[in-house]
Amino acid sequence: MYKYLLCWKYLRGRYIALASVVSVMLGVATLIVVNAVMAGFATKMRSRLHGFLSDIVVMSYDRNGFANADEVTARIREIGGDDIEATAGTMETYAILRFYVGGSEVTKEVKLIGVKPEERAKTGDFAEFLFDENDRPAPASFEVSEELRKKTSPAAGVLGENMDDDILNQALRKQALDDVPPRGAILGYAMATARDPEKHRDEYLAPRGTKVMLVFARASKRPEPATDEFTVVSFFKSGMSEYDSSIVFVPLERLQFMLGMGDGEGRGAVNQIHIKLKPGSKADLNVLARKIQRGLERLRPLYFKVATWEEMQGPLLAAVSIEQDILNMLLFFIIAVAGFGILAIFSMIVVEKTRDIGVLKALGASTTGVGGIFLGYGLALGIVGAGTGLAGGLLFVRYINKIEDGLSALTGQRVFNPDIYYFSEIPTRVEPWTVAWVFCGALLIAVLASVWPAIRAARLRPVEALRYE
Amino acid sequence: MNNQYNVRIDALETDSTAPRGKRSMTAHLSARGLAKSYRKGKTEVPVLKGVDLEVERGELVAVMGASGSGKSTLLHVLGLLDSPDRGAVDLDGGRIDDLGDRKRDALRNQTFGFIFQFYHLLPELSALDNVLMPLLIRHGPVGYLAARRTYRRRAEALLDRVGLSGRRTHKPAELSGGEMQRAAVARALVGEPEIVLADEPTGNLDAANGRAILELLRDLNRERELTMMLVTHDSQIASRADRVVRLVEGRIEEFSAAPEGSDFAASRL
Structure with a gap:
């Protein structure tokens, strides 16, 4: 029971540790936003490519x-x-x-x-x-249309209802045909x-x-x-x-x-x-x-070449998917960096808490129990960081166009230039599995980062810990 | 609440009609040829060089000795905070120093109560939670939550007993040294241990507070038939013990029964 109590107390009392999860939070939020926007673009692009090409195309060489x-x-x-x-x-x-x-x-x-x-x-x-x-x-x-013809060609306009086949009309008709x-x-x-x-x-x-x-x-x-x-x-x-x-x-x-x-x-x-x-x-x-x-x-x-629409746009679709994968990988490094932040801060906390760990062991806490405090603490920090990041990311995605408007108004420059994409709005698409993966990945990193400090804490011998001043 | 203690005190009074200091067949806690040395860089510093000691149930033993004579180490080895290099620790005649981690953890939690010179309360927790810590460690969430009312009442009664009724929700930082040590005493007792090991419990307190803590320990020792070992520098404090043990250069040099007149109970009269 003491593990949960101490995790909770540490979580509430140590703002420095909460600072370390800000990077987890930012990483998770960024990953969610980037994935949603990229998936939105990809989906929109696919639907347009698909729409243009039908399902299967038979071509001749x-x-x-x-x-x-x-x-x-x-x-x-x-x-x-x-x-x-x-x-x-x-x-x-x-x-x-x-x-x-x-x-x-x-x-x-x-x-x-x-x-x-x-x-x-x-x-x-x-x-x-x-x-x-x-x-x-x-x-x-x-x-x-007749309307377009009359609007565009003066000759067609003059022709009007008068359909007599005199020389003038013939000339006008010829002129109109030439114009339009x-x-x-x-x-x-x-x-x-x-x-x-x-x-x-x-x-x-x-x-x-x-x-x-x-x-x-x-x-x-x-x-x-x-x-x-x-x-x-x-x-x-x-x-x-x-x-x-x-x-x-x-x-x-x-x-x-x-x-x-x-x-x-x-x-x-x-x-x-x-x-x-x-x-x-x-x-x-x-x-x-x-x-x-x-x-x-x-x-x-x-003589014939048959291709599906996906095959015809293969390189483009593959490029988009590779882009997304690489971006995901790079962004995950942000969370990994956050993991090292947790590692560093946790190591400090273990040093700072050495005597408390000694006391806990003197009172009968087991090695696994003390390790569990820090693993649980890491998990709790991960949940807080990834959770707030998740909520923040999803909110950002939800209001991304309003945010873009705000940023554009603030900087006086369109952040998202619709000239390039022809989208009046930034397309987004939240894929539940991606979100779940990002969340679990961040939790895993937070827990992994606390493993080493937790082992160190658990291995402290009570006497040495108590003697530590 | 008080009534409950009165009953127990009465029971103990009856029990204590038997003369103190009389050895029973097996000691409550005993050390046999304990040796322990520390490594400082490359040199080995022997601290305990074969300590033999027997402590009877309900006895209050003071351990004295110069700095570095191994008092604290002896206490740590006896309380399973440290392992001896040689020798053995027996509890009720059964060896306990070579038990597995789980059993040692359980003994520390249930059989021993520790009191430290620097109180060692957990700074994040209130006085009450600090006192509850041994019970929190003993029980999982389900077991603890099922009995939490009983445990809270027990902890609150102990805080009342040590005179901290109004300080339950205070954090250690908001308590004075004497108050922190009182809370530490309550923590040592909440798990209802048989043996209390106190490492210079008054060493960091002024004379008045030190005396008060000692009075408290002495009273508790009688009320509950607790076996107590008290490491101290202060011979005046030691003189109130049932027996004084002197450690000189890693060996027990001298046993002395405390003079009858200086017994704390007597001196209070």
């Missing part, structure tokens, strides 16, 4: 793709069976984007993706990421805007209605350039800056036609097929991907 997309899709559906919710063929190629801002030319290299919007919307998060200039959701369509090409394009948000560093606001360089020109290589034995013009109809804002700064969506049929790989009416080559599984499907993605790979191998050997 040949960039010019395959014309028998219907046959391939049929084979995929045959293999996947009931697990497959939707498929979407796409054509991906590289291009140069050109448009004018106030008379000066803007040029960017882009990834040009030809899609059928209604198909694409079924295989992944596509429609969810489309916005107009005012951040209102835009329809998943390439259609250039009838084919829509969806531009990556980061490409269409520029950040105003002073107002902290994105200004549109290419608002809706802007005419953009795309230059790309035709599919032929000797690639030759082709150009096409599109009207910006909406913006793609996924939150992954890699995508938002490089992707342009155009209608699949038009792209196939311009590349010389289709008839412009929906029959043509694609070089990717996105596969979306039914929600709640229990099929293992990797197993299914290998199965599809084998099935397609029979259709055309060494």
Whole structure:
């Protein structure tokens, strides 16, 4: 019983020892906050990557793709069976984007993706990421609306209801068509805007209605350039800056036609097929991907490459996970340092308490009992430190955005710059197991740090301890 | 409370009609050829060089001797705080110095009560908790909590007995030297030991307080038929013992029964 009484009294009476657990507390709190934020980022990033890529992607090694997309899709559906919710063929190629801002030319290299919007919307998060200039959701369509045409082109505005086929109207119509090409394009948000560093606001360089020109290589034995013009109809804002700064969506049929790989009416080559599984499907993605790979191998050997979305983003996901592991390791050293603090302070306390230990032994306390006092003391300090750290860390995570606002107001500078991440808020995710591990690890370190002083205390011979002045 | 003690005192008075100093067949506590030396650097310093001593049940023995003569060491070895290099310690005729740690711990806790020159109270605990410490050590949480009322009452009664009724919640730092030693006496007795070993219990107190502590010990010795060994420098104090033992250069030099007239009980009259 005396062990508990003394642990309790020591815990309450010795502020120096409590000081040593402040580092345990800070370490635990830091670990929890960092893990929550990193897990939040990783989760958000994964969901965005996943949303962009659907579940499984069938690609052809040949960039010019395959014309028998219907046959391939049929084979995929045959293999996947009931697990497959939707498929979407796409054509991906590289291009140069050109448009004018106030008379000066803007040029960017882009990834040009030809899609059928209604198909694409079924295989992944596509429609969810489309916005107009005012951040209102835009329809998943390439259609250039009459309203947009009239707003943008003076000629189209003049045309109005007067549909007489006289020379003037013909000229106006031609002018309107020239101003606003009838084919829509969806531009990556980061490409269409520029950040105003002073107002902290994105200004549109290419608002809706802007005419953009795309230059790309035709599919032929000797690639030759082709150009096409599109009207910006909406913006793609996924939150992954890699995508938002490089992707342009155009209608699949038009792209196939311009590349010389289709008839412009929906029959043509694609070089990717996105596969979306039914929600709640229990099929293992990797197993299914290998199965599809084998099935397609029979259709055309060494031509198709099947990958899950995780495999396609493998290096990025692995990098994030490694980052988190390394950070955890480094931060755990903080707690280990705190452990040495406890060790030092405990050794001092043992020296200071030498005579009391002698007294306890003279009164009949056993060796293990005296050791138990200090082990228990270490455990108690660990619980206090890790407990307050846990509570503090979780509170910090809970109010992290308010804290960030406060810090930003205080320093006059955004601590968390949403320009980089496109997150209006810092994403967090508290994983109970991580928290449990951190807590137990900290306790373990506190107890380990008190083992040596406890053994020293326990081994003190009562006479020597009593003689100690 | 007082009544309880009166009864016990009466019982002891009857018992003490038998003449003191008469040896029974087996001594309560005895030393046989105790030797103990300490190492100071490379040289060995012998402290006890073969001590033979027998203490009867209920006897108050004063151990005297010059500084460094081994008084404290003898007390520590007898009380199992230290082990002898040679020789043996017997309790009621059975050897106890070679027992295992557990049994030695238990004997220190239950059979012996220690009183030190510098009181050695635990600074974090109140006087009452300090007094309770041997019982806290003896019992686990369950056993202690089950009987805590009884134990508290016992400790409080002892604090009353040593005159610290109003000081139960005071920390050692808030007590005077005399008060701390009274609390230490209560602590030595709370476990109801058979033998009390006191190492210069008055050595750090002024004359008046020292006398008071000695009176207290003498009274307790009679009330409870406690066997007591008292290490002291002060021959006046020693003269109130039943018997004085002098340690000279690690050996018992001299036994002397205390003169009848200087017996404390008699001198009080």
